Amino acid sequence: MKTDVSNVNDKVLMVYCTCNDFDASSLEKSMKQSYGNITTVILDDSTEESYKVEIDNFALKHNLKVIRRENRIGFKAGNINNYLMSEECKKDGYDYVVILDSDEILHYNYVVESLKYFYTYSNIGIVQANHVSTRNKFFYENFSHRG
Numbered sequence: 001m002k003t004d005v006s007n008v009n010d011k012v013l014m015v016y017c018t019c020n021d022f023d024a025s026s027l028e029k030s031m032k033q034s035y036g037n038i039t040t041v042i043l044d045d046s047t048e049e050s051y052k053v054e055i056d057n058f059a060l061k062h063n064l065k066v067i068r069r070e071n072r073i074g075f076k077a078g079n080i081n082n083y084l085m086s087e088e089c090k091k092d093g094y095d096y097v098v099i100l101d102s103d104e105i106l107h108y109n110y111v112v113e114s115l116k117y118f119y120t121y122s123n124i125g126i127v128q129a130n131h132v133s134t135r136n137k138f139f140y141e142n143f144s145h146r147g
Contacts, residue, residue, distance in 0.1 A: 010095035
């Protein structure tokens with residue numbers, strides 16, 4: 001796909017979903033995107049204090065927002081909806097949302113390549129792509145990724 005998105009400045013929200021399975025290395029790699037206008041938010045449903053401390057330290061180091069909710073109704077989907085439907089999220093006016101699982105590593109050009117589909121096809125609302133799971137060590141070691 002040859003669509004040029006080098007001059008777009010859409011606001012992209014990357015939500016990282018975790019529940020007692022935070023992986024700092026995976027998130028750090030995924031945050032190294034070639035696209036510049038991305039805000040990352042950690043949606044933490046963790047119950048174990050050790051994970052909460054690790055997440056808070058990571059967020060402080062990287063200047064990220066951590067969202068925790070009172071109830072855990074709806075599992076992962078409830079966690080995502082809790083933030084996306086919040087006034088806080090709505091006021092920031094994001095154009096696109098990337099949903100990232102705790103064991104996922106996105107290619108450094110993931111957002112740019114995904115945006116090309118939205119600019120090429122006006123009738124799409126969702127793009128899903130192949131990603132690297134940290135549980136797949138062999139694939140990860142051979143994955144072309146900057147950083």
